[in-house]
Amino acid sequence: MAFKVVHYINQFFAQVGGEEMAHIAPELREGKVGPGVALEAAWKGEAAIAKTIVCGDSYFAEHEKEAKATILDWVKAEAPDLFIAGPAFNAGRYGYACATIAKAVKEELGIKVLTGMYEENPGADLKKDILIVATANNAAGMRQAAPKMAALALKLMKGEEIGASVVEGYMNQGIRVNFFEKERGAKRAVDMMIKKLNDEPFVTEYPMPTFDRVAPNPAIKDLSKATIALCTSGGIVPKGNPDHIESSSASHYGEYCIEGVLDLTPETYETAHGGYDPVYANADADRVLPVDIMREFEAKGIIGKLHNKYYATVGNGTAVANAKAFAAEYAQKLKADGVDAVIMTST
Amino acid sequence: MKLELGYIQIKDIQFSKECKVENGTLFIDPEVVKAFMYQDDDVKAWVKDFSFDIAKPGESVRITPVKDVIEPRVKVEGQGGQFPGVIAKVDTVGSGKTHVLRGMAVVTAGKIVGFQEGIIDMTGPGADYTYFSKLNNFVVVAEPVEGYQDHKHEYEHAVRIAGLRAAVCIGELGRNVTPDETQEFETFGIIEGAKKFPELPRVAYVHMLQSQGLLHDTYVYGVDAKRSLTTIINPTETMDGAILSGNCVSACDKNTTYHHQNNPVVAELFAQHGKKLNYVCNIITNENVYLADKQRSSDWTAKLCRLLDLDGAIVSQEGFGNPDTDLIMNTKKIELQGVKTTIITDEYAGQDGKSQSLADADPLADAVVTGGNANQNIILPPMDKVIGTLDYVDVIAGGHNGSLRPDGSIEAEIQVITGATNEMGFGLLSAR
Numbered sequence: 089m090a091f092k093v094v095h096y097i098n099q100f101f102a103q104v105g106g107e108e109m110a111h112i113a114p115e116l117r118e119g120k121v122g123p124g125v126a127l128e129a130a131w132k133g134e135a136a137i138a139k140t141i142v143c144g145d146s147y148f149a150e151h152e153k154e155a156k157a158t159i160l161d162w163v164k165a166e167a168p169d170l171f172i173a174g175p176a177f178n179a180g181r182y183g184y185a186c187a188t189i190a191k192a193v194k195e196e197l198g199i200k201v202l203t204g205m206y207e208e209n210p211g212a213d214l215k216k217d218i219l220i221v222a223t224a225n226n227a228a229g230m231r232q233a234a235p236k237m238a239a240l241a242l243k244l245m246k247g248e249e250i251g252a253s254v255v256e257g258y259m260n261q262g263i264r265v266n267f268f269e270k271e272r273g274a275k276r277a278v279d280m281m282i283k284k285l286n287d288e289p290f291v292t293e294y295p296m297p298t299f300d301r302v303a304p305n306p307a308i309k310d311l312s313k314a315t316i317a318l319c320t321s322g323g324i325v326p327k328g329n330p331d332h333i334e335s336s337s338a339s340h341y342g343e344y345c346i347e348g349v350l351d352l353t354p355e356t357y358e359t360a361h362g363g364y365d366p367v368y369a370n371a372d373a374d375r376v377l378p379v380d381i382m383r384e385f386e387a388k389g390i391i392g393k394l395h396n397k398y399y400a401t402v403g404n405g406t407a408v409a410n411a412k413a414f415a416a417e418y419a420q421k422l423k424a425d426g427v428d429a430v431i432m433t434s435t
Numbered sequence: 436m437k438l439e440l441g442y443i444q445i446k447d448i449q450f451s452k453e454c455k456v457e458n459g460t461l462f463i464d465p466e467v468v469k470a471f472m473y474q475d476d477d478v479k480a481w482v483k484d485f486s487f488d489i490a491k492p493g494e495s496v497r498i499t500p501v502k503d504v505i506e507p508r509v510k511v512e513g514q515g516g517q518f519p520g521v522i523a524k525v526d527t528v529g530s531g532k533t534h535v536l537r538g539m540a541v542v543t544a545g546k547i548v549g550f551q552e553g554i555i556d557m558t559g560p561g562a563d564y565t566y567f568s569k570l571n572n573f574v575v576v577a578e579p580v581e582g583y584q585d586h587k588h589e590y591e592h593a594v595r596i597a598g599l600r601a602a603v604c605i606g607e608l609g610r611n612v613t614p615d616e617t618q619e620f621e622t623f624g625i626i627e628g629a630k631k632f633p634e635l636p637r638v639a640y641v642h643m644l645q646s647q648g649l650l651h652d653t654y655v656y657g658v659d660a661k662r663s664l665t666t667i668i669n670p671t672e673t674m675d676g677a678i679l680s681g682n683c684v685s686a687c688d689k690n691t692t693y694h695h696q697n698n699p700v701v702a703e704l705f706a707q708h709g710k711k712l713n714y715v716c717n718i719i720t721n722e723n724v725y726l727a728d729k730q731r732s733s734d735w736t737a738k739l740c741r742l743l744d745l746d747g748a749i750v751s752q753e754g755f756g757n758p759d760t761d762l763i764m765n766t767k768k769i770e771l772q773g774v775k776t777t778i779i780t781d782e783y784a785g786q787d788g789k790s791q792s793l794a795d796a797d798p799l800a801d802a803v804v805t806g807g808n809a810n811q812n813i814i815l816p817p818m819d820k821v822i823g824t825l826d827y828v829d830v831i832a833g834g835h836n837g838s839l840r841p842d843g844s845i846e847a848e849i850q851v852i853t854g855a856t857n858e859m860g861f862g863l864l865s866a867r
Binding site: 252253254260262263264265266267268269270271272273274275276277278280281282284285290292293294295296297298299332334335336337339362363364365367403404405406407408409410 | 588636638647685699700706711712724746751755757778780786791792796798801802805806808829831832834835857859862865
């Protein structure tokens with residue numbers, strides 16, 4: 089059986105009229121209208137447009153709440169396999185309507201959605217929330233846009249894996265997706281170099297992110313009264329790695345009691361870290377997690393106390409999001425335990 | 436400096452009592468290879484025994500844990516020999532004529548030293564991620580002597596030497612074989628090159644060598660790269676076995692010796708040499724862990740780029756995390772000298788692809804080629820045959836507790852696959 093699709097378009101593409109008809113309220117039509125013809129043709133019988141919703145761009149902008157409610161009701165009643173909107177090219181209000189209504193259908197009805205527009209269309213601001221196919225900036229680009237959208241739509245309906253943005257033609261969602269290029273990396277690097285040398289435009293494969301910087305807390309005035317904890321991304325764990333922390337790309341951290349432990353020995357501790365030579369850390373894990381020195385400082389009264397627990401993970405190839413989540417969790421535990429400061433060791 | 440490579444296409448490998456290369460087939464007696472490996476005292480001291488196997492493209496075979504991959508070659512004309520400063524004497528290589536047994540490799544495997552050995556699948560989805568699935572592989576599995584756990588560095592060294600010796604032993608069989616194809620590569624002196632190609636932009640290759648520490652090494656003419664200052668080298672020397680892998684770092688972005696011998700950046704720069712650019716030379720620089728070393732090496736790299744009056748530099752990395760800082764320091768400083776850069780790296784963006792990919796960043800690094808996200812998960816179906824052992828699948832970098840499933844399939848990150856996200860741009864994998 090063919091997949092069922094509901095299509096959203098504006099008054100212009102429904103051939104109701106131009107700007108002078110942009111005020112019309114949403115109407116529900118049977119079957120395909122306007123650009124729906126090209127989409128359906130590309131689906132070759134595998135999917136069909138059951139209903140087309142036509143709405144004036146000004147109406148949507150000025151009565152967003154009402155328009156949304158009406159359209160969501162209609163889509164809900166139809167229960168399609170996919171809701172597709174546009175393509176809107178560079179029409180600002182149309183693009184905004186397509187993206188907004190698609191997002192609402194996705195989030196409120198749990199139905200798969202797809203839209204298309206020009207990258208600078210204000211509606212493209214929602215590209216991280218919904219899949220938006222990048223199109224030309226005017227309707228002359230329909231011939232390229234329709235097959236691209238149709239192909240991606242079919243993949244969504246079939247539940248197939250969606251490839252990288254450059255392959256499928258959707259706007260990058262800030263999620264890194266692997267795919268196989270046609271040329272090897274070294275060739276692409278040399279080609280990119282030649283373009284850069286000739287001041288021709290080139291596209292980097294990885295735009296540099298802006299980094300999260302954390303300002304340090306004020307210094308501790310009197311260390312002799314402070315409780316200090318040790319934490320590490322160097323993978324120091326009790327021998328045998330009881331929590332099975334991964335040697336790379338760690339999915340969790342460990343909490344380990346060091347009550348009464350004066351020294352980390354090869355019999356009791358080791359590293360789980362796969363990113364550095366483990367030999368010296370395994371011989372004396374204090375080299376990474378300096379418990380011995382901290383005990384010495386404790387005995388001499390240089391610090392008040394070494395906290396009786398330490399937290400450890402493996403920093404090797406571990407996603408920043410994971411690392412952040414680990415620390416956010418155990419920072420609360422450290423706080424609840426009255427720890428004043430943490431020495432965080434890396435490798 | 437001019438080097439001629441004569442490629443002898445190897446289409447098949449067979450065990451045989453007679454050792455020879457005939458009509459594209461390598462006939463090899465493993466006992467001969469074994470005896471040649473054992474001529475080395477360190478191999479004798481640390482390797483109890485070797486076993487041998489052959490893995491061909493398309494076979495249902497998994498090789499793991501893979502340490503190094505090496506292409507067998509032999510010097511037939513001109514100065515030097517294979518792997519100067521390590522196996523052959525330290526004479527400068529990169530000129531004359533070298534025969535290459537193309538389409539095959541020596542793969543070393545066996546008990547792990549650290550966590551960084553990898554997997555090569557000869558068929559299935561994993562095979563798409565490693566070039567080595569396309570080669571006829573002569574696999575050398577080493578069995579360490581008792582008590583090797585307390586002497587891992589010595590054992591690692593011995594296995595590395597054994598692999599190189601196996602490649603030399605096999606390469607020698609190509610000495611008197613007429614190559615199927617030959618290719619010439621030549622770079623010129625600084626002034627000579629500038630006169631020859633006055634209109635062409637001057638481009639060098641900044642080749643970053645993994646040198647984070649023991650078990651994370653690269654050797655140049657036998658010198659541990661972490662003990663060397665940034666320097667320059669002829670591209671043809673690199674092609675002729677001057678640079679060797681120290682065998683570690685996660686499998687996916689480890690530059691094996693095979694990658695060094697067949698460095699794709701060198702090949703692609705040569706392809707444009709005298710056409711769209713003037714390929715001046717390679718700059719080799721290390722990736723040490725101390726900040727002072729990083730500063731010194733990256734300063735030196737930028738300084739050499741200026742000294743060579745470059746217009747552009749292509750920078751390749753090895754490893755990730757800590758070396759990301761070297762990559763960015765190099766790139767930023769080279770750009771600040773007015774030399775344009777493009778860089779090749781790979782990514783650790785998390786299994787969901789949502790995290791930042793590198794541990795360091797700078798807006799001047801505006802031309803990046805990526806070898807893909809190493810954290811991507813993959814399921815490798817069971818294979819009919821395993822060469823080596825599956826004992827370490829859960830603990831190698833990219834595996835997790837339970838990676839090896841009861842039916843022999845593996846669920847892990849592509850990080851475990853040898854060469855999957857290679858940062859010399861060896862493969863087709865990328866990400867957006």
